[in-house]
Amino acid sequence: MTDARLASLRAALPGLRLLTDPADLAHYGRDWTRRWTPAPLAIALPGSVEEVQAVVRWANAEGVALVPSGGRTGLSGGAVAANGELVVSLERMHQVLGFDPVDRTLTVQAGIPLQAAQEAARAHGLYYPVDFAARGSCTIGGNIATNAGGIRVVRYGTTRDWIAGLTFVTGSGEVLRLGRALVKDSSGYDLRHLAIASEGTLGIVVEAVLRLTDPPPPTNVMLLALPSFEALMQVFAAFRRRLPLQAFEFFTDIALKHVLAHGAQAPFDELHPFYVVTEFAADEASEAAALAAFEQCVQDGLASDGVIAANEAQAAQLWRLREGITESLAKHVPYKNDVSVRIAAMPAFLAEAQALLAREYPQFEVVWFGHIGDGNLHINILKPEAAAQADFVADCERVTKLLAEVLQRHGGSISAEHGIGLVKKPYLWCTRSPAEIALMRGIKAALDPNGVMNPGKLLD
Amino acid sequence: MTDARLASLRAALPGLRLLTDPADLAHYGRDWTRRWTPAPLAIALPGSVEEVQAVVRWANAEGVALVPSGGRTGLSGGAVAANGELVVSLERMHQVLGFDPVDRTLTVQAGIPLQAAQEAARAHGLYYPVDFAARGSCTIGGNIATNAGGIRVVRYGTTRDWIAGLTFVTGSGEVLRLGRALVKDSSGYDLRHLAIASEGTLGIVVEAVLRLTDPPPPTNVMLLALPSFEALMQVFAAFRRRLPLQAFEFFTDIALKHVLAHGAQAPFDELHPFYVVTEFAADEASEAAALAAFEQCVQDGLASDGVIAANEAQAAQLWRLREGITESLAKHVPYKNDVSVRIAAMPAFLAEAQALLAREYPQFEVVWFGHIGDGNLHINILKPEAAAQADFVADCERVTKLLAEVLQRHGGSISAEHGIGLVKKPYLWCTRSPAEIALMRGIKAALDPNGVMNPGKLLD
Structure with missing residues (x-):
C-alpha cells in the first residue's frame, strides 16, 4: 500500500473497496486461461455506477490501466491483469434492479451471474435464453463484453440479440444509457452494439436491460452416434429440415472418453467416432419428426445408433456428455x-x-x-x-x-x-x-482517448 | 458540364454513368420529404463496388460531398441533395448475387427494391420478413441505412436483425466485408451494426447478405374497433398474452376517413375513434385464442366491434385500411x-x-x-x-x-x-x-475523415 497511485486512489475515493492481498491479486488477476502470471496493482470493487465512473476518471487522470472483471471464466485472456493494472471487479454489483412485465425486460447490474439472471427471469414466468456450462460463474457483463454464445444460439441467437439496453461507462468516464429498452430507435449510430463484444477495451458494462421471452415448451433430448465427420452436416440438415431445433451439439469419441473418465455414463455399448446431442419440443409432432429424421439418417448411412431420453434424468445424463467436456479436459x-x-x-x-x-x-x-x-x-x-x-x-x-x-x-x-x-x-x-x-483503433481512440481500458487486449 | 469537378470526375472515371439534366437533378436530388429544393452537382450511377469505391476516392481527393441514394422514399431528408453534392444512386446495382440454401441467405446488391428481395426469397421457398408499404420503391441499401422497421417488427424485429453480412465502402474509400454471413463471430467491434442506421454518413452500403427464414404459416387478419386511446395498450396486452402476433397496428377515425376518401371500403356501419389491425396464424388454436381475446376485450369495455377476414380478399381489404394511410395523406x-x-x-x-x-x-x-x-x-x-x-x-x-x-x-x-x-x-x-x-462525431471522423459522406445529415 505504499504505491503512490494507490494512495491517490484512496484519497480520491475513500469509500471504494480495494483489495491488495497477494492472494486476492492472484485470484482476480487471471481468468480461465493459465498462461499469464497475474500481477495487478490492486482490485477495486465498486458498488455503484458512480463509483465505477469515478474510478475510470481517476485512471485517466493518473494514467493507470484498468481491467474490467466479471466471472473471469473467459478463455482468451480478456480479463487477465499481468502488468500492474487496476482490476475493476463488478462482483459487488450483482443485483436485479427491476422487472417489467409489459416490456418483458429484466434490468440487472453487470456483475450478476448468468444463472442468477436466468432464475430471476424464470421466477417471473419468462426466459432468458443465453446459456452455457459456465452459467454459475460467468456474469452478464462478461457475456456482453464477449457477445457470449453457447448451446442455444441455433434457436435464440447470441447475447447481442437479447440486450435491450446497456449502461456503459466509456474509457473517458462518460456514463451512457444505450438502447434504453426501446424496440425501435433509428436515431444515429448504435453504440450499444459497439459496446457489445468490445472486451472491456472501450469501457465498462455496468448495467443491462435483458429482453426476455416465453419459456420454451417442454423439450426432449436425443443422442445420435455418427460414423464420420462428413455425416455431421448432413444429419444437421436432415433434422433442421424436419423440425425446429433448440440445440444441436456435437463431440468426438475422444471427448466422450474424457467425460466418461470424469464420471459420466456411457450412452451406447459400442464406441462411435462422432456424437450429436439435439434438443427439440417434447410434443408428438416434433418427436415423430425427430424419429423420422433419425431413421432417414440410419437408412442413408449417416447415423449408426441413437437414443431418446425417456425422462428428465436421462435428458440430463445425455446433456452431461456434452456439457461436461470442458471440465473433464481441464486437467490436461x-x-x-x-x-x-x-x-x-x-x-x-x-x-x-x-x-x-x-x-x-x-x-x-x-x-x-x-x-x-x-x-x-x-x-x-x-x-x-x-x-x-x-x-x-x-x-x-x-x-x-x-x-x-x-x-x-x-x-x-x-x-x-x-x-x-x-x-x-x-x-x-x-x-x-x-x-x-x-477502424477499430480509430473507434477505440474516440471512446478511450487515453487508452486506459484493458490495454493490449484485442488490439495492440 | 463546365464544372471543373465534373470534368475531373469524367477524367478519373471515363466509364461512370453520369446524369446532369435538370430533370434528373430534381428527380434524384430529393426524397419523399418536399421541404428542400434539390440542387445536386450531378447524379452518378455506378455499376459495381469498384466504381463506388473509385467515386468515393475521387470525392475525397476533390473535396466533393456525396449523397448515397436508394429508392428515395425516406421521410427525414436523409437522401436530399440540396447543396451541390454528387448523388450516388445505387439503382443500377439491383441484382440478386446469390442464394445459399444451407446458410439460408440471399446476397443482393444494395439497389434492389425490398419487394424484389422478398420475391427472390419466396422463389426459394423462404421468407425475408422486413415489410412496409414502400416495399416496391425503397431499396435494401436504404432499409439498412435507416434500420427500417415496418409492420412485422412485433414478430420479426427490424432490418438490423436480418443482415448477416454487408459490403460497405467507407467514407475514406475502403471496401469492408462485414459479418460475412457468420452466425457467430466474436472478433472485435461489430462494424456491421455500426454501418446499419448510419444514414449514409459513414459510407455506402453496396451489397448485403440477407438472412431468410421459414415462411410464416397462413395467417388471418382481424380488425377491431376501440372506444379510446387508453384501451389500446390493454387490448394489445390481452391479445399478446393469448397468442403470437404477426402484426398489431392501430389508426384513428381521422386516418380511416382519409383512407375511405381514397377509395377503401368502410369496415363497420358505425364510426369508432380507434381501430386495430392484427394478424396471426390461421390455425384453429390461434383463431380461437384471438376470438377469446376479442370477447374478453368487449366484456371489459375495451373493444366495441370486430371483424375477422373470411378470405384473402377480405384480409387485403382490412390491411388496406392501415397500409393506405400514408398515401391517402400525401396530398395534405x-x-x-x-x-x-x-x-x-x-x-x-x-x-x-x-x-x-x-x-x-x-x-x-x-x-x-x-x-x-x-x-x-x-x-x-x-x-x-x-x-x-x-x-x-x-x-x-x-x-x-x-x-x-x-x-x-x-x-x-x-x-x-x-x-x-x-x-x-x-x-x-x-x-x-x-x-x-x-462519440458519434468521433466515430464519423474515424470512418469519414474528410467528411464527404452525406454532410449535414444526422450530425451537424
Missing part, C-alpha cells in the same frame, strides 16, 4: 481453438482443418466438439503430461497460424464466441482486414 | 412525427402527448397511426389548404420541440424508424445525450 491444460465458418462452408473447412491437424499434431490428443448448427467448432489440444507448458503452447501457436490461414481462405473467424483478448490477438488478421483493424 | 403535405417509447411507458406518454397536441394544434387535423406493438407512433399533422407551407412547418417545428421534451422525459426516441436525416436533426438531443453525440 488444453490449448483451445474456437473457430467458426458459414454453415455452408463447414464441409470444405472441416476436411482441410482435419487434415491439417492430423498432420501437424500426430503427437497430441485433439478433441473436437461444439455448436455445429452455428458453424462453431471447439478444438482442444491436450498437453501430454511430459511436455513443458511453454513448448506445448509454442507448438500449438505454430499450428494455429496454419489453421488461421485455412480459416481466412474459408471466410471464417478465429473467435466464434470466446473473444480475442490476448490469446487470439496474433491471429486477428485472418478474420478482420487491415482496414477494419485500423 | 403532412408534417410527420415518428416517435417511440418503451411499450410500458406508452400509456403515460400517450396521455401527455395527446394533451399537448390537442392544446397546440387546435387548428390542424392530427392523424395518429402506427406500430403500437413496438411502441412506435406515427403522428401526421395535415396542412390546411389555406396555410403557407413555410408557416405550417414552422408551427409544427415549434410543437415538435415541445413533443421532444415529453419524449425525453419518457425515455423515448424522436425517430423510431425514419432516421434523423435533416428533418429530425434539431431534436436529436431528446434521444441521445451530449456524450453520445460527441
